Amino acid sequence: MADKPKVAFYWCASCGGCEESIVDLAEDILFVADNVDIVMWPVGLDFKRHDVEAMPDKSILAALINGAIRTSEQEEMAHLMRQKSQVVIAYGACAHQGGIPALANQFELEEILRWVYHDSPSTYNDEKTRPQTKFYDENGRIPELPQLWNVVRTLDQVIDVDYYLPGCPPSPKLLKDAVIALLTGNVPPKGTVLAPDIALCEECPRKETKPTDLVFDEFKRPHQVMIDTEKCLLAQGLICMGPATRAGCGALCTIGNMPCSGCYGPTSRVRDQGAKILSSIASSVNGKTEHEIDKIIAGIPDPVGTFYRYGLAGSILRKKVKFEERV
Amino acid sequence: MEKTNGQIRIGFYICHCGTNIASSVDVQKVTDFAATLPNVVVAKHYKYMCSDPGQDMIINDIKEQNLNRVVVAACSPFLHERTFRNATFQGGLNQFYFQMVNTREQNAWVHLDPLASTDKAIDLVRAAVQRVASHKPLEQKKVPIHPDVLVIGGGIAGIHAALTLGNAGKKVYLVEKEPTIGGHMAMFDKTFPTLDCAACILTPKMSAVKNHPNIKLCTYSEVEKIDGYVGNFKVTIKHKPRFIIDDLCVGCMDCVEACVYKEARFPDEFNQGLSRRKPVYMPFPQATPQLVLIDPETCIWFKSGKCKKTCVDACERKAVDLEQQARVEEVEVGSIVVATGFQPFDSKKISYYGYGNYPNVYTSLEVERLINASGPTQGVVVLRDGSHPKTIGIVHCVGSRDKNTNSWCSRVCCLYSVKLAHLLKEHTGAEIYNFYIDMRTPGKSMEEFYNRIAEEGMKFIRGRVADIYPDMSDPDHKKLIMKAEDTLIQEIIKVPVDMVVLSVGLEPRHDAQQVRRMLNISCSTEGFYIERHPKLAPVSTFTDGIFLAGCCQGPKDIPDTVAQAGAAAAEVLALIDRGFIELEPNTAFITEEECSGCKSCIHLCPYTAISFLEEKKKAFINEALCKGCGTCVAACPSGSIKQNLFDDEEIYSEIDGILNFDHISRELSYV
């Protein structure tokens, strides 16, 4: 048994969906279990940090880390996994691009804490207590809690990453392909995103119905319309990120009658997914004056939340860069 | 490339441009800096990079130092990009392994602080050096030039250009919107500085045009649409209905005679409304072509549908056709000469000169007609009230050199005012006052002309006329007082005159913008069309294959107009005789495996160069149609469209260079 390659899973700032996706391998998980030793998997197996610390450096074949990095603990663990593993895979949209947690990058840490612990209408906190990283327990010990950071980061903004498995969550097929590639040593160049380098429209069943002369007179949000189940969603005035998002998911959302929100991130030729889809969509807005244009784009009330839903941390700017001083 | 093992070897050169650049930019410092940049093997500065020794330096360095990229910091790429690309080519490289840094027009000439200029040069050099590394070898596309030419506008400029081209054996379409060619010059009596009769020198040229086997004259026609590009323009010409069949009419004017209107009642456009014409008329006796036309605005048949149509019966040749419709024709040409001329300033805009209020205030163009032997009064200067003027005041610069109207000098008004002064004196013997701001008489023989006329006893008063009003002391209230400050004696003077002549300036035609848009050329803020370079490409435009001649480019006299028309014709001939033009290879292309077939780009292309291949479900760019704007490149959501010469990587590397951004340190900081 000892000569089976070792694989580790770890989770950082994430929802747990990525863990689910591993379980979603279904029978294939048996194939994985047969061929590798899982040496760390907080959600499924009882290994502790010191077990990993005790392992020799680079003794793990691959660590699949999901979640964005937003606490000191996550960063520490990321470094540890890096140290012990030959290959690190950023697993899922959060590790890859920041994901939903990175929407917090629209705010300063202080703003978030203030809202959550004081200002939100459901909060009663007269002492203005804030979470502490240290306290003295009755035994006189000082347990320590992770520090929350101001910036939510992608995994590769913290450690060196070898591959990316995109998606919220990655499709089991991509995971299986990745595991096989690793086991057979048949790996692509470092830095590769392990999903097709082509946009989602390629595999979207609605592609046929998209007109070649689509212009936008109006934008709508999914809750505002009865969505036609067959027609291209953009052609229905809905913002679909498909044209700017990697394929590989099997067009799950559009098949499920929802527009693509971009979780697989951009193709390798694009540096900023949000900017690129914006450029594409805005170019086709039906207006020639500021006034006409503004009227139409008012239908996109939250462009950052729309175009950077999964990609803010990994975008060019990464985070809101300046904050007005609040008095 | 074999010689260099795939290694990038850049030669960098900065030009002093005499002292143009070197006095603001520290060329030594920039050279030293460039030498420290990665991949730069040669860094030099030189007095005149565009000179032969400068170019030879590049050529030799490429050969001796195995350079495979060249960067030159000098003037604007509009000026010498071609020169240096050529040197790069002469050295044995693909000419697109070259990048230019605009260090003169956009740096040395516009900044005051040499330190800042040097800093700016350094940033841009870094950008260019980084950019050129990602340049790729490209081939230029050759497009054949269709040998036919379109000339728009049949004034003296268009006439001369058309004749020159026709004489060289080229087929020319000359399109004139009026019923006759001749433009403004046809209205003049005599022309400065030689005082030769305008008709004598113009009418032979007009009939030469008419009879030229190579010139297809389309009068009373307009260009409606222009598609395509240099070498291959598709032109839609609309022939407005004259209601006369061109081929049948011989210009006998029997129909005019027979018109139910026995008297001519409508203002005659050619005579500036100083005489009358019938609804069916010939614009003027020497009109070319010699065809009458019916003006539906004044013809009673068109207005009421009731008329005996005596004109129809009067024509033995059955040339009158009241049912005639506009006809649209499509022609193909390879190049275009724009010669649409000017319009005179509208004197009504300066209310205190009283034009339109006081009958004895005339515009210069009206006076041209008044003194013309074939004009409304056969050359006798009779005022609107029937009297003959004994004193005449001429106001120079009407509408010109004035912030409230047109700020520019119209260049010909001083001289034609002097001409008119002479002619009026000759015709009337009147006493003549010229009110001028400055006497401007540049050009060959012009000052001499002015001196000669001045000696004829004209009065010249240096001052802008501030007011013109009726002389109340004149019993008939016919005399006008011209009030001005004589700036030489610094005194307000008031001159009573019988007649005022307003020397109106030249301005862009009211439809200049429309025409410009159709042609896709630019114009100055005033509205005159812009030449490609004020000195070195004075008749070319920024749109290949389109050339300018005459006053549409700016006010000028007839000699200059003709010279420019000749130059435009020569440029066209050079283009045609070469047979082809090489286009910038900055076209866009789609990598098939990368395109998802999202169709976002298809309709963004203004030239319909992008199509969707149904079998493959991919977008495809037809390189022959792409003009390289790059709009689709910026819009492809998956980054699958690339553009030669302006690819993403090339632009990113410029951004990096400008901002002195150090990739490596940024990336390391993550690890």
Added chain:
Amino acid sequence: MYKEKTEKGHQIKIVAFFCNWCTYTAADLAGVSRIKHAPNFRVIRVMCSGRVDPQFILDAFSKGADGVLIGGCHPGDCHYIEGNYKCLRRFQLFKKVVADLGIEADRLRLEWISASEGDKVRLVINDMVSKIQKLGPLDLPAKYKSWDSEMELLEKCVREQSNEIIKEEMEVISHG
């Protein structure tokens, strides 16, 4: 490497994307007419304002531009018929994104400058420079460094503390 920052400290730097046919030509014209203006901008020539990819703008900001200026032909005048409309549409939406991400509106500007408007080049650039000077440098590279310093700092203090805690724990264990 060559030090180019002058003693005056941070120089405002504007990256300008000028279309070949109008604004770039206007900037040349400003030169030919010797119309002096602020030296703080660096022009990147593109064929049309329609070529300006919003990614370029973000890239420029992230690499230290204090402002980004796009110059194109006036509406109706684009050499490629309507590239500038596409630019305008993107700009109208993109400026919202840029503002939402904390970059002041004055730092991103779109101007129509025709080939003949050499003086407008001066006006726009001088105005933009003076507005940005009031705002001060944006300097995102420094911002990124300061963001990332939270990692180093916290990391360091976390490490030191945890060692102490481990030591304490060890003591508890060994001394019963």
